[in-house]
Amino acid sequence: MTEVKLYDTTLRDGAGREGISFSVTDKLHIVQRLDDLGVHFIEGGWPGSNPKDADFFDKARKLTLTNSVLGAFGSTRHAKAKAETDANLQALVNAGVKLVTIVGKSSALQVTEVLETTLDENLSMVADSIQYLKSKGLAVFFDAEHFFDGFKTDPNYTLRVLTVAAEAGTDCLVLCDTNGGALPNEITVAIKAARKTTSLPLSIHTHNDGGLAIANTIAAVTAGVDQVQGTINGYGERCGNADLCTLIPTLKLKMGIDCVTDEQLAKLTEVAHYISETANLAPDTFLPYVGTSAFTHKFGLHVSGLKKWTDAYQHIDPNRVGNQMKVLISELSGKGNVLYKARERGLDLPQQGKEVQKLLEQIKLLESQGFHYDNAEASFDLLVYRAKPDYQPPFELVDFMVVVEKRRRPPTQKSLEEMLSEATVKVKIGTEIIHTVAEGNGPVNALDQALRKALLQFYPSLSQVNLVDYKVRILEESVGTGSQIRVIIESSDGVEEWRTVGSSTNIIEASWLALADSLEYWLLKQKRQGNTL
Numbered sequence: 001m002t003e004v005k006l007y008d009t010t011l012r013d014g015a016g017r018e019g020i021s022f023s024v025t026d027k028l029h030i031v032q033r034l035d036d037l038g039v040h041f042i043e044g045g046w047p048g049s050n051p052k053d054a055d056f057f058d059k060a061r062k063l064t065l066t067n068s069v070l071g072a073f074g075s076t077r078h079a080k081a082k083a084e085t086d087a088n089l090q091a092l093v094n095a096g097v098k099l100v101t102i103v104g105k106s107s108a109l110q111v112t113e114v115l116e117t118t119l120d121e122n123l124s125m126v127a128d129s130i131q132y133l134k135s136k137g138l139a140v141f142f143d144a145e146h147f148f149d150g151f152k153t154d155p156n157y158t159l160r161v162l163t164v165a166a167e168a169g170t171d172c173l174v175l176c177d178t179n180g181g182a183l184p185n186e187i188t189v190a191i192k193a194a195r196k197t198t199s200l201p202l203s204i205h206t207h208n209d210g211g212l213a214i215a216n217t218i219a220a221v222t223a224g225v226d227q228v229q230g231t232i233n234g235y236g237e238r239c240g241n242a243d244l245c246t247l248i249p250t251l252k253l254k255m256g257i258d259c260v261t262d263e264q265l266a267k268l269t270e271v272a273h274y275i276s277e278t279a280n281l282a283p284d285t286f287l288p289y290v291g292t293s294a295f296t297h298k299f300g301l302h303v304s305g306l307k308k309w310t311d312a313y314q315h316i317d318p319n320r321v322g323n324q325m326k327v328l329i330s331e332l333s334g335k336g337n338v339l340y341k342a343r344e345r346g347l348d349l350p351q352q353g354k355e356v357q358k359l360l361e362q363i364k365l366l367e368s369q370g371f372h373y374d375n376a377e378a379s380f381d382l383l384v385y386r387a388k389p390d391y392q393p394p395f396e397l398v399d400f401m402v403v404v405e406k407r408r409r410p411p412t413q414k415s416l417e418e419m420l421s422e423a424t425v426k427v428k429i430g431t432e433i434i435h436t437v438a439e440g441n442g443p444v445n446a447l448d449q450a451l452r453k454a455l456l457q458f459y460p461s462l463s464q465v466n467l468v469d470y471k472v473r474i475l476e477e478s479v480g481t482g483s484q485i486r487v488i489i490e491s492s493d494g495v496e497e498w499r500t501v502g503s504s505t506n507i508i509e510a511s512w513l514a515l516a517d518s519l520e521y522w523l524l525k526q527k528r529q530g531n532t533l
């Protein structure tokens with residue numbers, strides 16, 4: 001079986017993504033996670049480029065890694081300088097690691113146009129730097145920058161750089177598609193040429209500027225490279241690097257390359273989410289394998305197929321990468337979606353009979369009115385409860401009134417104007433009608449206050465419930481102030497969080513529906529769990 005080693009550069013190249021800035025502590029935690037995942041090499045940073053990375057390597061000495069080798073990144077010595085006195089190389093030697101990766105130019109044009117030195121001086125820079133680091137007992141990977149672009153314009157020089165690096169004693173040659181513009185067939189041709197030039201291990205490092213980082217990496221593996229480089233979630237400068245979260249399962253599950261164990265592979269989704277949280281970025285839900293949408297099914301036809309045979313509409317078993325299958329409820333759903341979702345939510349709904357059909361029709365009608373249950377599971381649960389003929393709601397809305405007033409204050413006061421909101425609600429609880437009034441800092445807040453005032457008399461434990469998020473969306477299908485409005489409310493009782501939806505052409509009514517659903521859901525859940533209200 002082909003062996004391919006994994007090299008992660010999330011902490012160096014990945015941090016090049018707009019908006020990412022890892023703290024030293026973040027980096028230490030990430031290294032631990034990557035070690036758990038079974039990545040062979042972890043590039044921790046560039047100690048010569050900033051004091052934070054130098055500090056990181058200082059603290060990383062205390063880490064005990066089981067699977068991974070931690071490495072530092074740097075560049076070849078400066079032109080017309082000495083390797084022994086080059087600050088960059090010194091920082092690498094002092095980083096306290098056993099592995100270093102140094103980047104050097106392998107494109108003739110880049111040498112003359114950007115580095116502004118001679119082709120021979122560049123070769124000396126590569127050779128000197130590698131020899132110096134080797135003399136310090138380090139494993140050295142040589143990162144051939146612009147390898148594929150260089151190979152296209154001047155293949156002889158580009159391959160000469162590889163030979164020089166190999167003769168200087170490098171342990172691995174990293175072939176980089178630095179600008180991310182190569183095509184898979186170009187990768188194949190260049191790697192085959194490199195393979196003929198040297199017997200040293202080869203590595204591939206791609207960027208996603210042409211949307212081909214993964215395709216190019218796979219082409220390189222097929223052409224015989226020994227190592228792949230990438231980042232978690234594909235983070236990286238511009239359009240990012242090759243995404244290890246796609247590469248690892250592709251290598252293992254599709255190409256039969258055992259780069260991690262089954263247990264390590266099952267941690268992939270968790271690691272991907274952990275790192276996006278640490279990077280303070282919302283996880284990309286649409287990423288292959290690890291995105292929350294990667295195994296989410298919406299079409300009724302697909303869901304009914306999946307119920308018969310789980311692989312019917314999935315390319316792999318999501319559990320293998322630590323992800324899970326999800327079924328959405330929408331206007332595209334069939335009975336299968338509703339039954340699947342109800343089972344997933346722990347609700348009992350008879351497989352046969354009119355109940356499911358009626359519920360499905362109800363959902364489709366509500367969806368056409370702007371309700372949406374994808375992200376409002378609590379409102380979905382309520383639809384299932386309400387479909388039962390013997391359902392007794394804990395309360396019923398009779399009516400409400402909201403007054404919003406803008407008042408002018410006397411000129412002596414700081415703010416000349418103030419907004420007042422007052423809500424009156426009528427709620428039926430059992431046989432009683434409760435009538436309450438409350439003020440709020442806005443109309444929705446006033447409604448919330450008035451409704452709670454009524455319900456708390458009967459259900460004092462409801463005081464635990466708080467509104468944590470309130471989102472309003474004007475639906476695309478309609479335009480202007482007459483348009484349909486959807487409100488999603490997220491609530492919490494300190495233990496669980498749940499979401500409810502309301503929709504109307506009136507923002508207050510949409511909010512009212514979502515608000516009432518939130519409280520009704522919580523009360524029912526307490527009742528089902530046998531808690532006192």
Ligand SMILES: [Zn+2]
Binds near residue numbers: 013178205
């Ligand atoms: Zn890169």
